[in-house]
Amino acid sequence: GQNIDQPTEMTATEGAIVQINCTYQTSGFNGLFWYQQHAGEAPTFLSYNVLDGLEEKGRFSSFLSRSKGYSYLLLKELQMKDSASYLCAVREDNAGNMLTFGGGTRLMVKP
Amino acid sequence: DAGITQSPRHKVTETGTPVTLRCHQTENHRYMYWYRQDPGHGLRLIHYSYGVKDTDKGEVSDGYSVSRSKTEDFLLTLESATSSQTSVYFCAISEPGQAGNQPQHFGDGTRLSIL
Numbered sequence: 001g002q003n004i005d006q007p008t009e010m011t012a013t014e015g016a017i018v019q020i021n022c023t024y025q026t027s028g029f030n031g032l033f034w035y036q037q038h039a040g041e042a043p044t045f046l047s048y049n050v051l052d053g054l055e056e057k058g059r060f061s062s063f064l065s066r067s068k069g070y071s072y073l074l075l076k077e078l079q080m081k082d083s084a085s086y087l088c089a090v091r092e093d094n095a096g097n098m099l100t101f102g103g104g105t106r107l108m109v110k111p
Numbered sequence: 112d113a114g115i116t117q118s119p120r121h122k123v124t125e126t127g128t129p130v131t132l133r134c135h136q137t138e139n140h141r142y143m144y145w146y147r148q149d150p151g152h153g154l155r156l157i158h159y160s161y162g163v164k165d166t167d168k169g170e171v172s173d174g175y176s177v178s179r180s181k182t183e184d185f186l187l188t189l190e191s192a193t194s195s196q197t198s199v200y201f202c203a204i205s206e207p208g209q210a211g212n213q214p215q216h217f218g219d220g221t222r223l224s225i226l
Contacts, residue, residue, distance in 0.1 A: 033214055042201060043154070045214035087153065097142055097205050098169075099215060103153040 004102035028093030134202030
């Protein structure tokens with residue numbers, strides 16, 4: 001089984017940088033995904049990490065440390081449209097492509 | 112956007128009635144999944160399918176059944192709906208992928224209320 005923890009809510013200011021953390025415990029790690037979900041909408045894929053280090057995609061970056069069971073999503077130059085929930089999901093070895101999701105972090109961006 | 116259509120998008124029904132939700136994809140993806148999303152619980156896997164007539168249970172499968180008779184359709188059935196099954200239901204699809212980095216793509220969800 002898996003245990004995935006994320007903060008429930010965060011608030012940040014437009015133009016700033018925010019880091020959303022995710023910690024996990026799993027018997028066999030095989031990848032970590034981040035999704036964005038606006039209220040009332042479907043989750044959309046943001047990033048994937050399977051090796052240690054930083055993956056950068058424009059204003060969004062995701063970091064992974066497998067030894068620490070830790071990932072973060074970094075959002076730079078925050079915009080009001082970044083107000084959404086951010087979901088961390090882990091895939092285990094021998095689990096096909098099944099994901100286990102954390103509870104999500106609701107980010108509110110204020111002017 | 113991935114070609115995933117969920118129907119109906121909204122449904123209100125009574126306790127004890129059967130309910131079937133449909134997920135239709137035009138991507139020819141092999142894997143399909145049904146999740147429910149509730150406040151405080153995030154997304155939880157109900158059932159999944161790795162191909163036609165190949166389905167298995169997820170974390171919260173009690174009270175639900177599924178069928179996949181064609182690659183493009185994955186049906187979720189609540190045989191006798193209960194109020195605890197009031198939720199938002201999401202379908203997702205993915206491909207296996209050699210690199211392992213194949214994300215799941217989600218449909219727009221079905222909001223189901225059971226009174």
